[in-house]
Amino acid sequence: MEITGSIPSGGVCTPCLDERQNSVVTTGKTKTRIHCADDSLAGAVSQRACVYSGARVVLNPITDAAHLVHGPVGCASYTWDIRGSLSSGSGMYRNSFSTDLHERDIIFGGEKRLAACIDEIVRRYHPPAVFVYATCVVGIIGDDIIRVCREASERHGIDVIPVESSGFISGNKIIGYRAAAHALIRLITPKEGEVIPKTRRVNLLGEYNLGGEKWLIERYLREIGVEMNVACTGDSTVAALKQIPGGYLNLVQCTGSMHYVAKLLEEQYGTPSVDVNFFGAYNTAESLRAIARLYDEPGMTERAERLIERETTRIEPEIRYYRQKLEGKRAAIYVGGAFKALAIIRQLRELGVDIVFCGTQTGKQEDYEQIHGMLKPGSVIVDDANPAEIERFLVEKRVDIMAGGVKERVLAHKLGVGFVDHNHDRKECLAGYDGAVTFAREVFFTCCSPVWDSLRRQPDWEVADGT
Numbered sequence: 001m002e003i004t005g006s007i008p009s010g011g012v013c014t015p016c017l018d019e020r021q022n023s024v025v026t027t028g029k030t031k032t033r034i035h036c037a038d039d040s041l042a043g044a045v046s047q048r049a050c051v052y053s054g055a056r057v058v059l060n061p062i063t064d065a066a067h068l069v070h071g072p073v074g075c076a077s078y079t080w081d082i083r084g085s086l087s088s089g090s091g092m093y094r095n096s097f098s099t100d101l102h103e104r105d106i107i108f109g110g111e112k113r114l115a116a117c118i119d120e121i122v123r124r125y126h127p128p129a130v131f132v133y134a135t136c137v138v139g140i141i142g143d144d145i146i147r148v149c150r151e152a153s154e155r156h157g158i159d160v161i162p163v164e165s166s167g168f169i170s171g172n173k174i175i176g177y178r179a180a181a182h183a184l185i186r187l188i189t190p191k192e193g194e195v196i197p198k199t200r201r202v203n204l205l206g207e208y209n210l211g212g213e214k215w216l217i218e219r220y221l222r223e224i225g226v227e228m229n230v231a232c233t234g235d236s237t238v239a240a241l242k243q244i245p246g247g248y249l250n251l252v253q254c255t256g257s258m259h260y261v262a263k264l265l266e267e268q269y270g271t272p273s274v275d276v277n278f279f280g281a282y283n284t285a286e287s288l289r290a291i292a293r294l295y296d297e298p299g300m301t302e303r304a305e306r307l308i309e310r311e312t313t314r315i316e317p318e319i320r321y322y323r324q325k326l327e328g329k330r331a332a333i334y335v336g337g338a339f340k341a342l343a344i345i346r347q348l349r350e351l352g353v354d355i356v357f358c359g360t361q362t363g364k365q366e367d368y369e370q371i372h373g374m375l376k377p378g379s380v381i382v383d384d385a386n387p388a389e390i391e392r393f394l395v396e397k398r399v400d401i402m403a404g405g406v407k408e409r410v411l412a413h414k415l416g417v418g419f420v421d422h423n424h425d426r427k428e429c430l431a432g433y434d435g436a437v438t439f440a441r442e443v444f445f446t447c448c449s450p451v452w453d454s455l456r457r458q459p460d461w462e463v464a465d466g467t
């Protein structure tokens, strides 16, 4: 085990479980490979959500579709709020439908109830598509949701698409992304004889329009001369998604949820893809440059450079101000996907903040190698962490500010650590140049708040960690 340091008084921290030791790496030491992309360890209380939740966060932003959760009503508590995507049109996706299975359905089967629910949703709301999510109990009792959806689709003449996302089929949320990918491909596959014409427009995969981020990126693209076909799935509609095969290029932002979709689109429609990242000024600039290079159209590179120059100059004074205040602070990052972790590392470094602990729920080996190369020696990298590990490293690494999601917020706050939300349930736009300023401002206000001077329990911060 490469983690050193004692357990502080007060009992807030525990050592890693033996089986988890290969999922933790300290930079600068001999071990560089991390155990990742695997099921969570039973009993370790992973921070990951379940497979069904993984599928739901990918598909729920389709604004005019109905999302029907086939299972006990508790699973449907994952609602629009877990992916606060904004819509420019329909608000259908903000409803949460459930078949609300009870004991009788578990014993005798829930297929009739499912068919009746689909019929009622179609009769009352007329959605162009219904996604039916399988939950744990449905997988266990063996309801044939594929047949029920096919029959409902024939009955109503719309897409009724099963999402095979029973929570227990894997201990890795990424399997839920995979289930969503198959449902998406099912939705967008042209009907027999239907031809989707190729265009010069881009598809933006893995952009969920949190705080209007899709709209911001769309404005940047338009300014350099690129039109967006559809974002997948932020502020999308069923009709718009069906035009995906006509895209000229797939821009992949959230790689964890969308690399698999991009691969399927390349195989089926020959559409190439490129990874982009619109979080932070540096990433935004590099993404615009990469898109301009791929289009290779006269004037596009110049337009991209003009935009980058103008926006960088505009935000620079404010970023410089926050950097002066934040220089030397110590940060922890724990987020779902590696693309976001890499973006936050860059942004925090631009603000003069040291990243001493970084982890993700679904990172792959190559992602962790990149993270490893960006952190100073002595920093801790963790795959699929649990609350005990996060608490331990927040204390051992004497963290001032943590960037993460809703489940990490409480861990940071109860230890007196500032917290900045970078999750899919946030409401702030953090993309692009304005988003970079918003992020810096949030880090500053949270990190430098005088409240921490009163709340921090000094003995916990004197733990020797060898740094």
Ligand code: SF4
Residues within 6 Å of the ligand: 050, 051, 052, 053, 071, 074, 075, 134, 135, 136, 137, 165, 166, 167, 168
């Ligand atoms: S019961 Fe299963 S599908 Fe429902 S929320 Fe829990 S783990 Fe997910």
